[in-house]
Amino acid sequence: MQPISPAKESLADDSNSRWQRRKDARPEEILDAALRLFGEKGFSATRMQDVANAAGISKGTLYLYFSNKEAIFYQVVQQRITPQLDQVESMVNASTGSQADLLRQMINGWWLGVACSSLSAIPKIITAEAGNFPELARYFTLNVVTRSRKLFSRVIERGMQRGEFRQYDAETVARLVIAPLVQATIWMHSLKPYDDDAGTQQYLQLHCEFILNSLLQDTPIASRSGGQNLD
Amino acid sequence: MQPISPAKESLADDSNSRWQRRKDARPEEILDAALRLFGEKGFSATRMQDVANAAGISKGTLYLYFSNKEAIFYQVVQQRITPQLDQVESMVNASTGSQADLLRQMINGWWLGVACSSLSAIPKIITAEAGNFPELARYFTLNVVTRSRKLFSRVIERGMQRGEFRQYDAETVARLVIAPLVQATIWMHSLKPYDDDAGTQQYLQLHCEFILNSLLQDTPIASRSGGQNLD
């Protein structure tokens, strides 16, 4: 026997429900929201309430799906990066053509798969918070950084063994290939809004060109503009 | 002379004072401590109590010298970076010799003056906290990032005008020169402890070499499409 009449101002619409049960969709939505906010504000500065708001749920609901804030962080990293690397690895394994083209593919693929995806925030988050989460930092270094670098240096080394590339220390070259890519994604999530940027497209293309200028044996300039000259 | 009063356990040493008045030395010590901690833990995660402990003072004393936490951040950036850039700028202005050598000098100078100094933490801090401190981010972008990039692109452009370098978009090249440097310093303060690193020396040297391989006109074949070489 409620003193209040049950006839509220019901709008006869789904949207008058205060909330819906959507058990399956929640985790992904939470990870998406957290990933975006972590990228914008950093891990420490992101409030659980912010994540909840961005995911369209209450704060309590977060804890139905993740045991704490750090767990969300781990899940984001573990669930979303490994598949990407698997894909690149199979690309490297399947390759039979020129290593220069493969390298170009890897750089462009990294760009599309990381820099232009929701993953682009991760390098910034990890580097920013490594000091506060040593276990995550170690995990990430081992399973993402080192693994990526090995993929690149395998290709570079293969190119050198085939006489396609000049002789250098392959791992150092791999670092030099990766650094501008990572730097660009960190940039995207930090100071880029304050900089009148020219174009990332040209940056990426020139990076490829410069690297291959130095790596390729004296074969002259055919590498410009598209430049696929397999025979 | 020993003081007569044996009231307390006098150790006949200055160190039995609970503290000393050192008004002049405090600000620098605070900035040093803050810079180190910000680099290790990030800005948000660094507690004022941590800074005070690291500086060897009480928390209250911090506020005798800086109005708040953010002010310390600003001071670190403003006081310690601008002089460095002034120095580089005068180097660029005074240069008369080859631009390739100047570029090498700038890269190595940046390395010694930033990466190997206490400033090395700043790129990481700024990129990590840009989202939470838009004003600082804007200030830093304008007064440090853009200014640095202009210094590099001036040198590159001058080299191209003299026919020493091939024709490229100078600003993009400047970005490519700077990116691996910045990335390396961010690396130093984030994941490097978890990575069995080869050598930064080789990284730096190969970076110089790769960049100049592409920039220098040494090979006479090198008439690129569209690049009109003055001779």
Added chain:
DNA sequence: TTTATAACTGACCGATTAGTCATTTAAGGA
């Protein structure tokens, strides 16, 4: 030695936030 005061301290306060839990409610089945 005494005194004046600038330098310094650290307990305290208000605000914030990660995490909890008693309560409410959507939604399917009886």
Added chain:
DNA sequence: TCCTTAAATGACTAATCGGTCAGTTATAAA
């Protein structure tokens, strides 16, 4: 239509932290 239950809520707690200020002390000058 009513019941059951698990999905979701949001007020609450305990703990943390930036910032304050009344009190303490080093130090130099009188």
